[in-house]
Amino acid sequence: MHTIPLDYETLRLIWWLLLGVLLIGFAIADGYDLGVGTLLPFAARTDEERRILINLVGPTWEGNQVWLILGGGAIFAAWPALYAASFSGFYLAMIAILLALILRPVGFKFRGKVYDPRWREAWDWCLFVGGFVPALISGVAVGNVLLGVPFGLDETLRPHYDGNFFGLLSPFALLAGLVSVGMVVTHGAAVIAARCEGPVAARARTYGGLAAIATAALFALGGLWVAFGLDGYVVTSAQDAFGPSNPLGKTVTQESGAWMANYGRHPWMAIAPILGFVGLALAFVGLAFRLWKTSILGSSAAIFGIISTAGLSLFPFLLPSSIQPGASLTVWDASSSHLTLFVMLIATVIFLPLILAYTVWVYRVMSGPVTATSIGRNPNAY
Template identity: 75%
Template sequence: MSTIPLDYETLRLIWWALLGILLIGFAVMGGRDLGVGTLLPFVARTDAERRVLINVIGPTWEGNQVWLVLGGGAIFAAFPPLYAVSFSGFYLAMIVILLALILRPVGFKFRGKVADTRWRSAWDWALFVGGFVPSLIMGVAVGNVLLGAPFYLDDTLRAFYTGNFFQLLMPFALLAGLVSVGMIVLQGAVLITGRTTGVLADRARTYGTWAGLATIMLFALGGVWVAFGMDGYAITSIVDTNGAINPLGKTVALVPGGWMTNYGLYPWMIAAPVLGFVGLVAAVLGLQARLRIPTLVASSMAIFGIISTAGLSLFPFLLPSSTVPESGLTLWDASSSHLTLFIMLLATVIFLPIILAYTAWVFRVMRGDVTTRSLEKNPNAY
């Protein structure tokens, strides 16, 4: 252990931050595709218009899925107890998300195989489901994390889930889901306005503006709810930030408004919700001003701020337990070993810049407006 240049506490903090960055990366990059899919049946009214939207995301959506894979891999390798509890307890919700995501590649490939209006319309709605359902359920999942998941650990650290799928659909969790849908729809609308022209861009601008305004109100309502209508979890025992994995080695209490405590202890954290609101307002104004790149930056900044707000509020919890609070998982007691985190960090330092560079190159190559005329010249278009 002494040969590792970073102490255990620092590595745990780094991987907590990296996990957040990977999840935000998927929301920003994959959110473009999910948002366009959600808007597809509404923004595009004809087959030609829908082909344009599909080809806006068609060449890059698979690459954007890398962020989701990396996020799941980081949970598995860096925080194994979190992976075990969340992926088993939320199994049905995960299956629903995966089934919805599977509709996207199938829809892209099969939609154009038959020149029939009903056939293509069915696949268009399948692409809508593939965008809307994951956006909603992932937000619902975040809401349930803030509420606390119904599970507990026995003396051998085996996890037992005490809830069911329908218990996930609590009012606050549904509110969080709507916030997620709103910010993803905004991201998709911003992409459409940046890659198309004419009536498609105008319709997307309208939907994006309404989505942005709705997200501002929903995000504010969620903040008030967390601050004044919800109990948060707080560790009441001494925390060994360099200790071994042992989620049961602490005491936890429910505290009214407890998720707001970190903002008093670490005032700089207030930058996250501020960034969320500023990004949303700037994105709405950018849509009205018909600015492309600044609006995309603003909507991405809003996503960063909204997700960071949830993550910073939870710190140091990864997954609180509503059944037995002491069973809640934190980054201090649910991480991999010191050596494992260090080796993973070395791999990340090497490969993450390569992924970022390749992604930037791909988007540079695929830049430019997508129009019906450009599709006629491209034999590989969907």
């Protein structure tokens, strides 16, 4: 039998990082679509203006969702215990996200089929729901992970979930949801301001600036809440980073402010929240002074920093359990086998660069301003 060139601990860390990369990739690539959808009824007032925004995201939104599929696939293959516990526990929340996402292609296709203002306005609000709801519930899910999810494992490692959909909507989780909405609205506004003209771009600058300020304030409030008002989780027994996955082979306790402990042990991790605030500041400045590259890079950096902050705060936890802390899933006890992680890594090394190259090529082809004139001469416009 051939020796696997990377040890089990290293592969587990690599896949934890790759999971973060895929989630951040989705938030940046598809986040601007969600942000544009959320802004659609407000930044665009007339039918022509709304067509401009719809055609801004129309050519690329579907491809951007590849990152969501990759993230779900990575969880299924690399972290099967996480997939089983989270997809069963957040089942109704995920159905709500999927139903909202389904409204987007339906809205794009059906909106222009009838020349009736009421018909089109109804689909515009459907597109708003398709942007706002996934952003909100995704943030709510992250907030619940930080709070701890009410699931447990029996002796055969089968998960059971003891919560309900409305139990997910706690004040802290809703705060996390608003942070998520704020960061994608900022991102969407930056793209609108960069690629559109006239009143649409002006309104996007205004809404984007307000969203950047609100996101920074909510992110800071969330950080204070985590530091001083939230119990985190701590593994109190030794974990074998090289051993087989068994979430029940450890002990875990809850401690106030435990999610901040990683920043004390590894001060370099503070780069993540700093990047979040700096990115929001750059987005605000770029929107205010019409520095389009600055605003888009800033909003992207903010998304990277905010999501990384959550991931680094949780490490090594993937999904803490609020009712059976010892069953919490960590990087060291919830992964697939050593060989599975290695084979998947080879496939990822081959195919992820191809996806990145294709994405860059598509964005380059589809770049440029989107105006009433450009969609007027495009027979394939929405």
